Amino acid sequence: MRLALVVTGVLLAVIVAYAGSCIVRPFRDCWCCKGRAHHRSKRNPALSRPCRWCRSSGKRLRLGRRAWNRARRTARAAA
Numbered sequence: 568m569r570l571a572l573v574v575t576g577v578l579l580a581v582i583v584a585y586a587g588s589c590i591v592r593p594f595r596d597c598w599c600c601k602g603r604a605h606h607r608s609k610r611n612p613a614l615s616r617p618c619r620w621c622r623s624s625g626k627r628l629r630l631g632r633r634a635w636n637r638a639r640r641t642a643r644a645a646a
C-alpha cells in the first residue's frame with residue numbers, strides 16, 4: 568500500500584515536471600534538420616533546400632504541448 572502511494576507520487580511529480588517544462592519551452596529542435604531549417608546536399612554542400620517537416624522554421628512543438636493545444640481546442644469547441 569505504501570509502495571503504491573510512493574509510485575503514484577513519483578509519477579505525479581514526473582508529469583507535473585514535464586508539463587512545466589512544456590510550458591517553459593514549448594518548442595524543440597526539428598528532428599529532421601536538427602534546428603537548421605534547411606537540408607544540405609551531401610554531394611554539393613552549397614546547395615540546400617527548406618525542411619518540409621518544420622516548414623523551414625527549425626522548431627517543432629513538443630508532444631506535451633501539442634496534446635495540451637489539442638485538449639484546449641476540443642474544450643473550446645465543446646463549450
Ligand SMILES: [Zn+2]
Pocket residue numbers: 597598599600601602603604605618619620621622623624625626
Ligand atoms: Zn526541420
